[in-house]
Amino acid sequence: xxxxxxxxxRRAHPSFAVPDPAxxxxxxxxxxxxxxxxxxxxxxxxAGRLAVHPSSTGREAAxxxxxxxxxxxxxxxxGYRDGVAMITHGVDPLETLALFRGDRxxxxxxxxxxxxxxxxxxxxxxxxxxxLTYAARTKGRDVAALVLMGDGTxxxxxxxxxxxxxxxxxxxxxxxxxxDQRTAGVPPHDAGPAxxxxxxxxxxxxxxxxxxxxxAAAVYAVVARALAEARAGxxxxxxxxxxxxxxxxxxxxxxxxxxxxxEAAYRAERDPLLRSEALLRGxxxxxxxxxxxxxRDAARVTVAVDDRLAGEDGHEPSSSSxxxxxxxxxxxxxxxx
Numbered sequence: 530x531x532x533x534x535x536x537x538x539r540r541a542h543p544s545f546a547v548p549d550p551a552x553x554x555x556x557x558x559x560x561x562x563x564x565x566x567x568x569x570x571x572x573x574x575x576a577g578r579l580a581v582h583p584s585s586t587g588r589e590a591a592x593x594x595x596x597x598x599x600x601x602x603x604x605x606x607x608g609y610r611d612g613v614a615m616i617t618h619g620v621d622p623l624e625t626l627a628l629f630r631g632d633r634x635x636x637x638x639x640x641x642x643x644x645x646x647x648x649x650x651x652x653x654x655x656x657x658x659x660x661l662t663y664a665a666r667t668k669g670r671d672v673a674a675l676v677l678m679g680d681g682t683x684x685x686x687x688x689x690x691x692x693x694x695x696x697x698x699x700x701x702x703x704x705x706x707x708x709d710q711r712t713a714g715v716p717p718h719d720a721g722p723a724x725x726x727x728x729x730x731x732x733x734x735x736x737x738x739x740x741x742x743x744x745a746a747a748v749y750a751v752v753a754r755a756l757a758e759a760r761a762g763x764x765x766x767x768x769x770x771x772x773x774x775x776x777x778x779x780x781x782x783x784x785x786x787x788x789x790x791x792e793a794a795y796r797a798e799r800d801p802l803l804r805s806e807a808l809l810r811g812x813x814x815x816x817x818x819x820x821x822x823x824x825r826d827a828a829r830v831t832v833a834v835d836d837r838l839a840g841e842d843g844h845e846p847s848s849s850s851x852x853x854x855x856x857x858x859x860x861x862x863x864x865x866x
Contacts, residue, residue, distance in 0.1 A: 567613065
């Protein structure tokens with residue numbers, strides 16, 4: 530399903546509508562911040578200031594679109610590659626990096642942010658989300674959850690168990706599978722078809738949707754619908770977002786050389802940020818001044834992270850940088866619906 534094509538033009542759909550202009554603007558702003566954050570954390574890893582960084586550059590639309598569809602009381606269950614989703618959900622950008630700095634702790638208070646610790650074991654977060662929503666419903670609390678996974682996760686037994694328990698218990702959980710068909714350690718052109726959510730639902734009583742994962746508006750619309758249906762007692766859902774990841778699996782990925790120029794050009798044409806900006810400009814939802822303000826917001830986030838890291842490493846922050854709490858002024862927050 531697609532609501533905005535790669536040229537930034539609306540596409541009519543019989544069941545879903547393009548979100549209102551305020552949501553479209555916030556989706557783009559969050560993606561701009563997320564893209565800059567991905568670039569910064571990659572630089573930090575290459576400089577030896579992070580042990581590793583699993584980038585999600587290219588997948589911003591799927592993460593941002595899904596997270597902004599959550600309500601204030603809902604929970605996010607991210608994987609280790611979902612830092613953009615976490616900061617969009619309101620987690621301190623620096624605290625999302627605790628895992629990659631070798632900290633044994635989560636880095637933030639999960640209850641305060643309604644965001645589980647990022648899951649490194651594949652699919653472990655899926656069962657956790659089912660358990661939390663089952664417990665919340667038992668206590669009479671109106672809480673839904675969004676689980677973020679990659680396509681490689683759908684081959685794990687844990688995720689099928691989560692699907693089954695969610696269906697049997699009818700818990701309000703949406704599993705958002707970001708399919709970029711880049712399984713770790715396998716050259717992209719040699720990889721067989723990844724297990725998609727459509728095949729993963731076989732044998733499970735779980736509704737399934739497939740959406741263009743580079744179309745933030747479509748991801749938002751589909752996840753919002755799936756969450757609303759789940760809350761209404763219509764059962765959990767799997768949303769497969771077909772997207773791409775520009776960078777290697779991690780900094781240790783040996784198969785980066787298999788990405789040829791033709792593939793890079795194909796993916797560049799489908800960059801979710803270019804598509805979103807084209808829509809905003811074409812429909813005059815925002816002007817150059819607003820787009821420049823989004824870039825400044827992103828710069829303030831990354832400068833604040835860099836300065837706080839420098840301070841913790843025993844270095845003096847730059848005197849020209851924002852205060853350590855500058856990220857709080859520009860942190861993207863979920864839309865309240």
